[in-house]
Amino acid sequence: MTLKAPYDPDNIFARILRGEIPAVKVWEDDHVLAFMDVFPQSEGHVLLISRTSTARTLLEIEPDALARLTEATRRTARAVEKALRPDGLQIMQFNGEAGGQTVFHLHFHIIPRWTDRSMKGHGHAPMADTETLRALADRIAAALDS
Numbered sequence: 651m652t653l654k655a656p657y658d659p660d661n662i663f664a665r666i667l668r669g670e671i672p673a674v675k676v677w678e679d680d681h682v683l684a685f686m687d688v689f690p691q692s693e694g695h696v697l698l699i700s701r702t703s704t705a706r707t708l709l710e711i712e713p714d715a716l717a718r719l720t721e722a723t724r725r726t727a728r729a730v731e732k733a734l735r736p737d738g739l740q741i742m743q744f745n746g747e748a749g750g751q752t753v754f755h756l757h758f759h760i761i762p763r764w765t766d767r768s769m770k771g772h773g774h775a776p777m778a779d780t781e782t783l784r785a786l787a788d789r790i791a792a793a794l795d796s
């Protein structure tokens with residue numbers, strides 16, 4: 651998928667937003683959804699997407715929707731830090747197939763990092779089981795600032 655391709659309304663995140671396929675949600679409001687990456691690169695890998703924008707990449711998103719999404723990322727990252735106590739956090743975002751993107755609905759990754767644990771490669775992590783992801787999502791949600 652090039653940077654210029656049209657938005658596919660049947661991409662997997664659009665289908666999650668419409669409730670057509672399941673996701674392990676951390677929190678959501680009218681503007682954003684935070685949910686667990688089902689192929690986590692580290693424990694507690696969370697994805698953030700806009701509900702209102704059909705931007706595929708950072709280049710396309712409307713400034714208001716981006717502001718909501720980055721604030722949601724900041725809020726969720728604080729909760730991840732409080733709940734899981736990582737030594738660091740990577741915030742990642744990929745644009746276009748050549749840029750490493752695999753799902754073409756703009757999203758931010760929050761990937762907790764620990765000094766003594768390696769991170770799995772992007773696109774090379776095994777699928778996690780739903781119960782494990784649900785338990786992590788509940789811990790992160792409980793640590794959200796109101």
Ligand code: AMP
Pocket residue numbers: 662673686687688689690697743744750751752753754773
């Ligand atoms: P990117 O490669 O930046 O487009 O990231 C897409 C991310 O979506 C990857 O980290 C995948 O592991 C993740 N992913 C793919 N399908 C699902 C799904 N059904 N639920 C949750 N995460 C997914």
